[in-house]
Amino acid sequence: MGERPIRIIAFLCNWCSYAGADLAGTIRLKHRADVRVIRVPCSGRIDAAFILKAYERGADAVIVGGCHPGDCHYVSGNLSARRRFLVMKQLLEFMGIEPERFEVVWCSAAEGEKWAKIVDDVCERISTLGPFRSYKALTASVLGPGREIVTGEE
Amino acid sequence: MKNEQEAQLRRRVRELLNRGTVEVLLGYGRGLTGVRPLFVRDPANAEKLIWNEHCNLNLAGYLVREPLKQVMAGARIGLIVKGCDFRAVNVLIQEHQVERQNIYLIGMVCNGIESDSGSGILIKCRGCNVQVPEGTDEVIGNPQELRQIDGDPFEDVRAIMEMSLPERWSFWTSTLSRCIKCYACRQACPLCYCEECITEKSRPQWIEKAPTLSGNLAYHFIRTMHLAGRCVACGECSRACPVDIPVDVLTRFVALTIKERFDYVAGDEPDGKPFLASYCEDDPDDFIK
Amino acid sequence: MxxxxxxxxxxxxxxxxxxxxxxxxxxxxxxxxxxxxxxxxxxxxxxxxxxxxxxxxxxxxxxxxxxxxxxxxxxxxxxxxxxxxxxxxxxxxxxxxxxxxxxxxxxxxxxxxxxxxxxxxxxxxxxxxxxxxxxxxxxxxxxxxxxxxxxxxxxxxxxxxxxxxxxxxxxxxxxxGLEPDDAEADPEPELSRRVSTDGLKAWLDSNFEDPKWQVISENCVSCGTCYYLCPTCHCFDIADEAGISRGVRLRIWDCCSFSSFTKMASHQPRVGKYARYRQRVMHKFKYTVDNIGKVACVGDGRCIRYCPYGVDITEILKALVSGG
Structure with a gap:
């Protein structure tokens, strides 16, 4: 089957995780190329709507990344986000979504290697789990087969 | 049996209105399907108030809706609350939507609410620890006549937690496929008071406006997130739903999670900081890589 | 038979x-x-x-x-x-x-x-x-x-x-091959709920502004239950659901009680819950009568049965035309 590769969206904070991902590139670490990064000012900015929109548009998993506790550029954005992420993760699972499809990481600007490892780990697990077909089937079921609202970019 | 509590309530409301302690009072009146909200301005109409084991409605939401919202600034508003409803008032106070001194709360001693379908005391009443409301301006009813309500208030939530992931997914997608996006759950919720809901925003449009399955799932997921640490488990959302979606099972699951992981119950402390607007250094982080 | x-x-x-x-x-x-x-x-x-x-x-x-x-x-x-x-x-x-x-x-x-x-x-x-x-x-x-x-x-x-x-x-x-019968049917069941529409149209014609509108809409919380379950309500919205380059244009239901109703035409002209509830009554019992000569209500009673807060259209129609 001509299955397209998995696609993972990562929302990374500007100050730590994004810089960490950048470092992974700068020091020429190799990791899987199935992740697309979206930079946000702070992990505190990441809303539940981001996650669902990513799934709707075809993401097979979402990673959110922020600074380690104590390192937040805005002092406590990541600590407020931590509570929200816990609730989100639990709620996704309560609705029947595999926990692997939503990962939270703390990754500093110096942790290029950690980032590369996380990308490989997540990609590996999502490859095993397969594409997020159940979510993609949602719109099709209302409008009828073949009439799904395809808004993602295939 | 004579309903002494109801008689006392009517007497007190008449007095409060006559004295001008409150200008308008919101309580329970009779409607076609049992109980409905009743605004009382004329002391003579206090006779129309009712109180019984079917007074399920949480009236706190009216404090942040028309017409009470407009009169809030000047007048003193009377509100009849059960202990559980009082939690919603507390969240509104905590979030600075309501000034405590602008409302006069009559707390009803409550022996549990009977379900309209005849299946006994509502799940939400089980294990109630606010049968005698504390912190209201006055309490009506006799605490001596209380009987404890046993059982697990999260039984329906746990039933879903016991399902496998595919079973949960199929339960929620089939249930939410019925959603017609009438927004009765949102409008009935005492804590959904945003002037403009995220569902109404179209630039960007986070939630599909159409009642597609993905739009419905996104709406209910995001609504549940917006009630995290705020939902007081009154069940108005599910009661209002015309197509029987157990909306409150979602918000109560989150309430249960927050209770177990953070020992936080919404509405218990009107002076404390809102759950999602605060943090502790040692909050759980076992899920973070 | x-x-x-x-x-x-x-x-x-x-x-x-x-x-x-x-x-x-x-x-x-x-x-x-x-x-x-x-x-x-x-x-x-x-x-x-x-x-x-x-x-x-x-x-x-x-x-x-x-x-x-x-x-x-x-x-x-x-x-x-x-x-x-x-x-x-x-x-x-x-x-x-x-x-x-x-x-x-x-x-x-x-x-x-x-x-x-x-x-x-x-x-x-x-x-x-x-x-x-x-x-x-x-x-x-x-x-x-x-x-x-x-x-x-x-x-x-x-x-x-x-x-x-x-x-x-x-x-x-x-x-x-469905054969008709002309035998006599059982008598119709009796209805306990009655409301007269005598004088209603005349009252609506001349009382767009009236303090009663505030009173009768007091219990309404502006949800869409009555509209969405109404067999004759037919207002709709057009929504685009689109990605970066592809999408669909959908027709979906809309409801005059929502504060965002008609915002696509710049704003919601009906400020206040009472004004939106008035629109519902006016549309059913005045505008539709003016336009097609029929009341846009069939008395199915869904709006009464399913209203979470006991708003009762028959009670409201009575209150509007009554002297008080």
Missing amino acids: KQLQEILSAIGSWQAKGYQVIAPVRRDNLILLARIEDPSLINLDHILTVNTLKDFMLPRCETILRFDLEKACVEPGIDDSLPTIIFGSRPCDAAALSILDSILIGDVVDSRYAKRRGQTVVLTVACSRVDGACFCKSMGYGPHDPTGSDIILLPSQGGYLVRLISEKGRQFASDV
Whole structure:
């Protein structure tokens, strides 16, 4: 089957995780190329709507990344986000979504290697789990087969 | 049996209105399907108030809706609350939507609410620890006549937690496929008071406006997130739903999670900081890589 | 006279002729009108379904067109309307279709609605029971009223009498071999809820501004339950659901009680809950009367039954015209 590769969206904070991902590139670490990064000012900015929109548009998993506790550029954005992420993760699972499809990481600007490892780990697990077909089937079921609202970019 | 509590309530409301302690009072009146909200301005109409084991409605939401919202600034508003409803008032106070001194709360001693379908005391009443409301301006009813309500208030939530992931997914997608996006759950919720809901925003449009399955799932997921640490488990959302979606099972699951992981119950402390607007250094982080 | 079982057993042959059949079925605790494959699942032991025929004639979500900016193309939504039999809806719901027809197939024709209506045969099962919210009699219809039906089955001594109402109904009956009866039906059940519309139109004509509007709308919380369950409400919104370059344009229901209603035309002119509730009453009992000569209410009572806060349209109509 001509299955397209998995696609993972990562929302990374500007100050730590994004810089960490950048470092992974700068020091020429190799990791899987199935992740697309979206930079946000702070992990505190990441809303539940981001996650669902990513799934709707075809993401097979979402990673959110922020600074380690104590390192937040805005002092406590990541600590407020931590509570929200816990609730989100639990709620996704309560609705029947595999926990692997939503990962939270703390990754500093110096942790290029950690980032590369996380990308490989997540990609590996999502490859095993397969594409997020159940979510993609949602719109099709209302409008009828073949009439799904395809808004993602295939 | 004579309903002494109801008689006392009517007497007190008449007095409060006559004295001008409150200008308008919101309580329970009779409607076609049992109980409905009743605004009382004329002391003579206090006779129309009712109180019984079917007074399920949480009236706190009216404090942040028309017409009470407009009169809030000047007048003193009377509100009849059960202990559980009082939690919603507390969240509104905590979030600075309501000034405590602008409302006069009559707390009803409550022996549990009977379900309209005849299946006994509502799940939400089980294990109630606010049968005698504390912190209201006055309490009506006799605490001596209380009987404890046993059982697990999260039984329906746990039933879903016991399902496998595919079973949960199929339960929620089939249930939410019925959603017609009438927004009765949102409008009935005492804590959904945003002037403009995220569902109404179209630039960007986070939630599909159409009642597609993905739009419905996104709406209910995001609504549940917006009630995290705020939902007081009154069940108005599910009661209002015309197509029987157990909306409150979602918000109560989150309430249960927050209770177990953070020992936080919404509405218990009107002076404390809102759950999602605060943090502790040692909050759980076992899920973070 | 026919037994219900005889009629139900014929449904399979209608399906075989290419008709889709919409009928009341049980879903969890609800009785809903839905497309059925298996006629044995049809449930007629109900007063009224939660949803209405509007779900099928003016669906809550339909694709008007698809667009693709990269290919610079726009194509109309797929027309999936099929020859349809509505079986087992009630007289009030059929009457509502006659009102929608006057509005949507009038000076301006809603082509999608018109196409679906043209392909639909409404086979009503008249009411043997009513409940405290029903007030169809007061709106000029009744538990056995044939308005809007193509064929109506009237209860009679435990069975049903077939009455052919419209040309379309006669055509369908002869196609499938459904014989009409002229025996006498059981008497209509009595309705306890009554409201007079005498003087209502005149009052509405001259009392757009009146303090009563504030009072009668007090309990309303501006949700869309009454609109979405109403068989005659037909306002809609157009929504684009799009990605970066591709998307669809959908027609979905909209509701005058929402504070965001008509915002697409810059703003919601009805500031205040009372003004929005007034719009609902005015639209049903004045504007539609001015436009098509009919009240846009069939007395099905869903708005009363399902309102979470006990807003009662009959009580409100009485309050409006009363002297106080």
